[in-house]
Amino acid sequence: TVVAERNNSLSRISSAICVTHGLRAIHATATCYKHHAARIRVGKRDKPVTYEQALHPHHIAHRKGWLSQHTSNLEGEAGAAERTVEDVFIRRFIFGTFHGLLADELVIKRRGNVLVVCALLVQKVGPQKIYFLIGYTEALLSYFYKCPVKMEVQMVKDRVVYKYL
Amino acid sequence: MAALCGGVVGSSFCRNHQLFRLLHKSFIGRLGCNHVAAQHTAPSETGSAQEIIIPRKKKWNEEAVLQALASTVNRDPTASHYRFQDDAFLTPKTSSEFKLFSQSQEAGKNAAEYVVNTYPKYFTKDYAEPHVPCLMPDTLKPQVSDVSEGALKELIQLRKVRQAVSMYDQLLQAGTAVSLEMTNDLLDLICFYGDQDPQQEETPDQEKSEDGEEQELPPKSRRGRSRKLEVWRKDNNAERIFNLMAERSERSYSALIRGMVKYGAQLKAFDLYADMLNNRMSVDVNTFNALIIAAPEVRQKYNEKWELIVEILKQMKEQGMRPSLLTFNAVLKSSRRCGPAGRMQALQTLSEMKAVGIEPSLASYNHILAAFYRTVFGPSASFSNVSSDILHKVMDEVSGKSFIARDPDDVHFFNYGMKICCSLKDLGLAYRLHQLLGVGDNWRFLGSPSQEAHYYGRFFHLICMMETVDTVLLWYRDLVPSLFYPNSGAMRDVLQALDTDNRLDLIPEIWKDIKRLGLSNKAGDLVEEVLSLMARDKHSPEVHESFAECALEVKATYGSGEQGQVTLDWTASALGNIASILLAAGRTKQAWDMLPLFKANNRVPAEKLLDDFLSSAMLRGDPQRAVTLVQLSASFSLPATARLAQRVQQECELNEEHKTLLVELEALSHDKD
Numbered sequence: 001t002v003v004a005e006r007n008n009s010l011s012r013i014s015s016a017i018c019v020t021h022g023l024r025a026i027h028a029t030a031t032c033y034k035h036h037a038a039r040i041r042v043g044k045r046d047k048p049v050t051y052e053q054a055l056h057p058h059h060i061a062h063r064k065g066w067l068s069q070h071t072s073n074l075e076g077e078a079g080a081a082e083r084t085v086e087d088v089f090i091r092r093f094i095f096g097t098f099h100g101l102l103a104d105e106l107v108i109k110r111r112g113n114v115l116v117v118c119a120l121l122v123q124k125v126g127p128q129k130i131y132f133l134i135g136y137t138e139a140l141l142s143y144f145y146k147c148p149v150k151m152e153v154q155m156v157k158d159r160v161v162y163k164y165l
Numbered sequence: 166m167a168a169l170c171g172g173v174v175g176s177s178f179c180r181n182h183q184l185f186r187l188l189h190k191s192f193i194g195r196l197g198c199n200h201v202a203a204q205h206t207a208p209s210e211t212g213s214a215q216e217i218i219i220p221r222k223k224k225w226n227e228e229a230v231l232q233a234l235a236s237t238v239n240r241d242p243t244a245s246h247y248r249f250q251d252d253a254f255l256t257p258k259t260s261s262e263f264k265l266f267s268q269s270q271e272a273g274k275n276a277a278e279y280v281v282n283t284y285p286k287y288f289t290k291d292y293a294e295p296h297v298p299c300l301m302p303d304t305l306k307p308q309v310s311d312v313s314e315g316a317l318k319e320l321i322q323l324r325k326v327r328q329a330v331s332m333y334d335q336l337l338q339a340g341t342a343v344s345l346e347m348t349n350d351l352l353d354l355i356c357f358y359g360d361q362d363p364q365q366e367e368t369p370d371q372e373k374s375e376d377g378e379e380q381e382l383p384p385k386s387r388r389g390r391s392r393k394l395e396v397w398r399k400d401n402n403a404e405r406i407f408n409l410m411a412e413r414s415e416r417s418y419s420a421l422i423r424g425m426v427k428y429g430a431q432l433k434a435f436d437l438y439a440d441m442l443n444n445r446m447s448v449d450v451n452t453f454n455a456l457i458i459a460a461p462e463v464r465q466k467y468n469e470k471w472e473l474i475v476e477i478l479k480q481m482k483e484q485g486m487r488p489s490l491l492t493f494n495a496v497l498k499s500s501r502r503c504g505p506a507g508r509m510q511a512l513q514t515l516s517e518m519k520a521v522g523i524e525p526s527l528a529s530y531n532h533i534l535a536a537f538y539r540t541v542f543g544p545s546a547s548f549s550n551v552s553s554d555i556l557h558k559v560m561d562e563v564s565g566k567s568f569i570a571r572d573p574d575d576v577h578f579f580n581y582g583m584k585i586c587c588s589l590k591d592l593g594l595a596y597r598l599h600q601l602l603g604v605g606d607n608w609r610f611l612g613s614p615s616q617e618a619h620y621y622g623r624f625f626h627l628i629c630m631m632e633t634v635d636t637v638l639l640w641y642r643d644l645v646p647s648l649f650y651p652n653s654g655a656m657r658d659v660l661q662a663l664d665t666d667n668r669l670d671l672i673p674e675i676w677k678d679i680k681r682l683g684l685s686n687k688a689g690d691l692v693e694e695v696l697s698l699m700a701r702d703k704h705s706p707e708v709h710e711s712f713a714e715c716a717l718e719v720k721a722t723y724g725s726g727e728q729g730q731v732t733l734d735w736t737a738s739a740l741g742n743i744a745s746i747l748l749a750a751g752r753t754k755q756a757w758d759m760l761p762l763f764k765a766n767n768r769v770p771a772e773k774l775l776d777d778f779l780s781s782a783m784l785r786g787d788p789q790r791a792v793t794l795v796q797l798s799a800s801f802s803l804p805a806t807a808r809l810a811q812r813v814q815q816e817c818e819l820n821e822e823h824k825t826l827l828v829e830l831e832a833l834s835h836d837k838d
Contacts, residue, residue, distance in 0.1 A: 127255050127262075128269040134250070135273025143281045146293035146300045155254040 040165055048161040050104050070110040083110070086145065090117060097137055100124065103159045115141070115149045123155050130155075242643045259683040260618065260650035267614075312336060314347055321350050326362050329354060330402050337409070348406065349416040355403040356424025397430035415441070419452045431459040442480070450489055453481050457495040467504030474499055490526060493518045494572050497532035501539065511536045527610060528572035530559050531581055538585050556585055560597050567605025576612035580620050587623045592631045595624060621649035629658035634666035645678070653688035660694060670708045672699055673715040685722045689733045692719060696742035703749070713750035716743045737768040744774060748781055756781075757790070760797060770798075772805045779809060788817040792826055799830045807831055 038057045040049055055064050068087045072080040087108050094106055098121060107118040117137075121130065134151050141149040226232070245256040248267060257263040281288050285302035293300065310316070312335050320329040333351055336343050407413065407421055418441050425434040438456055441448055460473045474496060481488065496514050500507035511533050518525050537555045559582075568575070579602065586595040602608055611617045621644060628640050641659060645651055651659075656679055663671055676695055679685050685692055696719060699712045720743055723733050740763055747756035756778070763770050775798055782790040791813045798806045810831045813819070819827070 123254055127257075128265050130255060131249075131266045131270040132273040132276075135270035136277045137273075139274045139277030140280060143277065143288050143300050143302065146291060146297050151250075153250045153252060153255065155252050 042165050045164045047165050048159070049163050049165045050160055051162040052105050054163045054165065065107075067105050068108045070108075090115075090141065093141070094119065094137060097133055101130075103156050113147050115145065115147055116152060117141075117149065118152045118154075120154050120156055122159065123157055240647070242647050244647060246647075258646065258650075258681050260652075261683070263614070263650065312339060314341070314343060317343070317347060317351070321347075321354050324354070324358070324363050326354060326358050326360065330406075333406065345412065345414060348410060349414065349420065352403060352406060352417050352420040355401075355406070356420045356427070359424065359428045360398065360402050397425055397428040397433070415446050415449065418446065419449055422452050423455045426455040426459040431462040434459055435463055447484055448480075448486070450481075450486050450492060453477060453486060454489075454491050454495045457492065457499055461499050461502040467506060471500065471503045471506065471510060474503075488521070488523075490518075490523050490529075490571055493523060494526065494528050494532065494574065497529055497536070498574070501532055501536045508536050525562075526571045526575055527563075527568050527578040528574035530563060531574060531578040534559060534578075534581055534585060542584070542588070556582065556589070556591075556594060560594060560601075564597060564601060565604060566601075568607055568610065570609065576610055576616065579610055580612065580616050583620050583623045583627075587627050590627070590631065592627060595627050599624060618649050622652070622655060625649070625651065625655055626658055629655075629662045632662075634662050634668045637662045638671070646682070650682060653684050653691040656682075656684060656688075656691055657694060660698060664698060669698055669702065670704065670711070673711045676715050676718065680718070680722075685719075686732065689736075692722065692733065693736065693739055693742075695719065696739055696746070700742035700745045700749075706750075709746075709750040712746050713752050713755075716746040717755070719743065735762065735766040735768060737763075737770065740766070740768055741771050741774045744770075745777055748777055753781060753785070760794075764797075764800070769801050769803070772803065775803075775805065775809060779812060783816055786818075788813070788819050788823055791817055792819075792823050795827065795830055799833060806833075807835060 035056075040047070040053055052064070052067075060066065068083070070083050071077055072083050090108060091106055094117065095102060098119065101121045101124055103120040103122045109116040109118065130153065134153060138149050138151055244251065246263070246267075248270065249256055255266075257266050281302045285304070288302045291301075312332065314336070317329060317332045317336065320332055329351055333343065333348075403421060403424060407417060410417065418437055422434045422437050425431065425437070434456065438448070438452075456477050457474055460477065461470045464470045464473055478488075478496070481492075493514060497511055500510045500514065503510065515525060515529065515533060518529065534556060579598065582598050583595065586592075586598060602611070611620060625640065625644060629637055632640075637659065656675070659675060660672070663669055663675070672695060676685075679691065679695070696716065699716065704712070719739075723735050723739060740759060744756050744759040747753075747759065760770075760778070762768075775794060778794055779791060782788075782794060795806060795809050795813055798809055810827045814824070814827055817823075
C-alpha cells in the first residue's frame with residue numbers, strides 16, 4: 001500500500017491519536033460486480049414483465065416459489081447435478097415444441113418416479129393441436145428418461161403482465 | 166385442509182376468512198349427499214343455487230369430516246374424462262370434440278414413437294432401475310439379413326407376414342429343410358392375420374392399402390357392426406405351405422382350421438377336421454372351440470345345427486379333452502342360431518357349466534340373454550314367447566360380483582342388458598344393472614367409447630320416460646357431460662319430461678346446455694320444439710321474462726351468422742313462436758322487429774299471431790301499428806285480412822287516412838275472394 005506524505009505538523013501531532021483527517025488512502029479489493037442473475041432492470045416502463053420475471057432471486061421462498069422441485073438438494077441425497085441437467089433439457093425441449101405458446105416459465109416437479117411438467121400456455125392455437133403436442137412430449141420424454149412424464153397444462157388468454165419495467 | 170377448518174369452525178377468527186366461506190359452501194352440499202354406497206339411488210343436489218347464510222356458531226356432526234372426505238372418493242361429475250387436461254379451454258364439450266381430442270393425443274403419441282423408433286440410438290441409455298422394457302425403442306427392422314431359419318424366426322416375431330412367406334420359399338428353394346416347429350409358427354402367423362400384413366390400429370372409417378396392392382374387401386356386415394372381414398382366399402399361402410409340408414402335426418391342422426373359421430371358410434375347416442379324424446390325430450381344445458363356432462354355418466336346419474354341435478362335443482369327450490370356458494361360450498353362442506330349441510339347450514349348457522365347476526363369464530350370460538330376447542328386437546317384435554324372468558334371474562346371479570375379462574364377448578353384456586331393459590321399460594332392472602357397473606372392476610366391461618355412449622344413451626332415455634322430472638334432472642347433472650354427450654333425441658326426452666311435470670321454467674337452462682353441446686346448429690327440430698314449448702302456455706311474469714331472454718338467444722342461431730358459422734334457416738313456426746314469446750313478456754318493440762323478418766325470409770305468419778299483435782297494438786292505443794299490421798297481412802294475401810280490417814275499424818280510433826286505407830284493403834281482399 002502507498003501512504004501519502006504528511007507535511008502538516010498538525011497532522012503529525014494528530015496522527016498519534018489516529019485521526020485520519022486529510023489522509024487519503026487508496027483501497028484495492030477484489031471487484032464486487034453487480035448482481036445480474038435472473039433480473040430485469042428497470043427501464044423506460046414499456047416492457048411488460050410477468051410476476052416470475054419481475055421478482056429477483058433473493059425473493060425466492062419469500063415472495064416466489066421454486067421452478068424445479070425435487071429432493072436431491074436435501075441432506076444426504078444424491079443426483080442434484082443430474083436433475084439440473086435434465087431440467088435444462090426439458091425446458092429447452094418444451095420451449096421448442098410449444099413454440100410461441102409458453103406464457104411463463106415451466107414448473108417441473110418430481111414425485112416418486114413421475115416427472116410432472118406444469119406449463120402455462122397461451123390460447124393461440126386450437127385444443128386439438130395442444131393435445132397432439134402434449135401426447136408427443138409425454139411419450140418422447142418418457143422414452144428419453146425412462147420414467148413416466150405427465151404434463152399439466154393451464155391455458156391463459158395472454159401472458160399475465162405484473163409490471164412494466 | 167378439511168380437518169383444519171373443521172377444527173377451527175366455531176372460532177370467530179375463521180368466520181371472515183374467504184377460504185372458510187368456500188369450504189363451508191361445499192360442506193353444505195356434501196353433507197346433503199346420500200350415503201356413498203347406495204349408488205343406484207340418484208345423488209342429491211349440491212347447494213349451488215342456494216343462498217348461503219353463515220351462522221354465528223355451528224355444531225358439527227362427529228362424522229362431518231369423514232363424510233366430507235368420503236364424498237370425494239366417488240366420481241366427480243363436474244370433471245371430464247381423466248385423459249384430458251383439467252382446463253376449461255381443453256375440456257371437450259361435444260362428443261365429436263371428445264373423439265377429436267383423444268385421437269389427436271393418440272396421434273401425438275404415435276408421432277413420438279415413430280421418432281423413437283427411427284432414431285433409436287438416442288434413447289438407448291438406460292436410467293431406469295429396474296429396467297423398463299416398454300420404454301426402450303423397438304427394433305422393428307430385422308437384424309439378420311441372410312437367408313436362414315434365424316431370419317425367418319425374426320420375421321415371424323416382427324409379424325411381417327409377406328416377408329416371412331417369401332423367406333420360407335427362399336429357404337425351400339435353397340434346399341435347406343425348415344423344422345416343423347418353425348413351419349408351425351409360420352402357419353400360425355399366416356392363419357392369424359389371414360395372409361395379410363397386420364395393419365396399424367385404425368378407426369373403422371379408415372382404410373389402408375398395403376404395399377400398393379389393392380385388396381378386395383367385401384364388407385360383410387355382421388349383426389349391427391359392419392366390419393370389413395377378409396375372406397379366406399382360394400390360392401392361400403397357408404394352404405399352399407400346408408400342402409407342401411412333408412409331415413403335418415396336430416398344430417398345423419389346428420392353425421389352419423382356426424384360420425379358416427376366423428376368415429369364413431367353414432366348410433374347408435370341417436373337411437380338414439375329417440382329415441384329422443381319419444389320421445387319428447388328437448384335436449386340441451381351441452380347435453374344437455373353433456369348430457363349434459363354425460357349426461351353425463355349415464348346416465341349414467336348426468336341429469341339424471344342434472346335432473352337429475352335440476356330435477363335436479361327443480368327439481371331444483371321446484378324445485378326453487376337458488371343455489373350457491371358451492368351449493361353453495362357443496356352444497352358447499352357436500345355440501343362439503339354433504332356433505327356439507336352442508333356448509332350452511342354452512339353459513342346460515349353463516347348468517352343465519356349473520356342474521363342471523366353471524364359473525360363467527359375462528359373455529355366457531350375454532349369449533343366454535340374446536337367445537331369449539332375440540324375438541324382442543327382430544323385425545316382428547313380439548313379447549309373446551318371452552319370459553322376462555330371465556333377465557331378473559341373470560341379474561340375481563350376477564349382482565354384487567366383480568368380473569375379470571375372460572372372453573372377448575364380455576363387453577357386450579352391459580350394452581345388451583340395457584337394450585333389453587329399455588324395451589321392457591323396466592327401470593328397477595336398469596338401476597340394478599347400473600349398480601353392477603359400480604362393483605369392483607366391472608367398469609372395464611363398458612367397452613369402447615361408442616358402446617359406452619349407447620349404454621348411457623339408453624339408460625338416460627329410460628329414466629326420462631319413467632321417472633319424475635326431479636330425478637331426471639339429478640341423473641342429468643350426474644351423467645352429462647362427464648359420462649356421455651346427449652344427442653338431440655336425448656335432449657328431446659328431457660324436454661318431454663319437463664313438459665310432463667310442468668317444469669317448463671327450466672327450459673332456458675336446458676337451452677344453454679343444448680347450445681354448449683353444439684346441437685343448436687344441427688338439430689333444427691330440437692330448436693323449434695324448445696320454442697314451441699316456451700310459446701305454448703301462460704306462465705308467471707318472471708318466467709316469461711326468462712323465456713324472452715332465451716328466445717333472443719335462439720334468434721341469434723337462426724339467420725345469417727358470422728362467416729363460417731352454420732346457421733339454421735328460418736321457419737314460419739320459429740318466427741311466430743319467438744314473436745309470441747316476446748309479446749307475452751311485454752317486449753313489444755323487439756316483437757314488432759320480428760315482423761319484417763317474415764317478409765324477408767318468405768314465411769307466412771299464422772293468423773293467431775296476427776290477432777295477438779293486433780290485441781297488443783290496441784292495448785297500447787296505437788292505431789298506426791294496427792293499420793300496418795293489416796297491410797302486412799294483405800301483402801301476404803291472407804284470408805284473415807278482411808276480418809282483421811273489420812276488427813281494427815270497430816275497436817280503434819282511426820283518423821281519415823287510416824279509414825281510407827282500411828276500406829281499400831278490405832275491398833282488395835273481397836275482390837280476391
